[in-house]
Amino acid sequence: xxxxxxxxxxxxxxxxxxxxxxxxxxxxxxxxxxxxxxxxxxxxxxxxxxxxxxxxxxxxxxxxxxxxxxxxxxxxxxxxxxxxxxxxxxxxxxxxxxxxxxxxxxxxxxxxxxxxxxxxx
Numbered sequence: 001x002x003x004x005x006x007x008x009x010x011x012x013x014x015x016x017x018x019x020x021x022x023x024x025x026x027x028x029x030x031x032x033x034x035x036x037x038x039x040x041x042x043x044x045x046x047x048x049x050x051x052x053x054x055x056x057x058x059x060x061x062x063x064x065x066x067x068x069x070x071x072x073x074x075x076x077x078x079x080x081x082x083x084x085x086x087x088x089x090x091x092x093x094x095x096x097x098x099x100x101x102x103x104x105x106x107x108x109x110x111x112x113x114x115x116x117x118x119x120x121x
Contacts (some may be wrong), residue, residue: 019082021116034088035114046070048079051089054101061102 027035042048053067068077081101084090090101 021113024121037087038089038111041083041089044080046072046076046086050077050080051103052086053107054090055103055108064099064101067101 018105031121049070050067053070054062057066064077064081068074072080078104079089081084081092085092085101089103089107091104092101094100
């Protein structure tokens with residue numbers, strides 16, 4: 001009889017950008033904090049390259065083994081991917097020995113909407 005207990009995987013809480021277009025109204029303090037976290041994460045060129053590599057990868061997700069050639073060491077790549085996850089820009093899933101990353105479609109839509117002019121009537 002096996003005594004192996006299967007534990008559920010917990011995803012870290014993502015901080016999804018959720019703000020109206022900047023031209024619609026001033027951001028609240030909470031919205032500004034959340035949005036600043038997102039932009040701060042993307043403000044590093046290596047992180048921006050990693051985010052772009054994941055977002056543009058076929059199938060909408062990328063194995064870390066396919067995107068780690070950004071001119072820095074593997075531990076540094078892991079650090080930057082962690083920062084992108086903490087900012088709510090990436091989600092990840094471990095499959096065997098590899099971790100796969102994906103950009104949630106809602107994140108891209110929210111980022112685009114944030115920088116889009118509000119509709120004029």
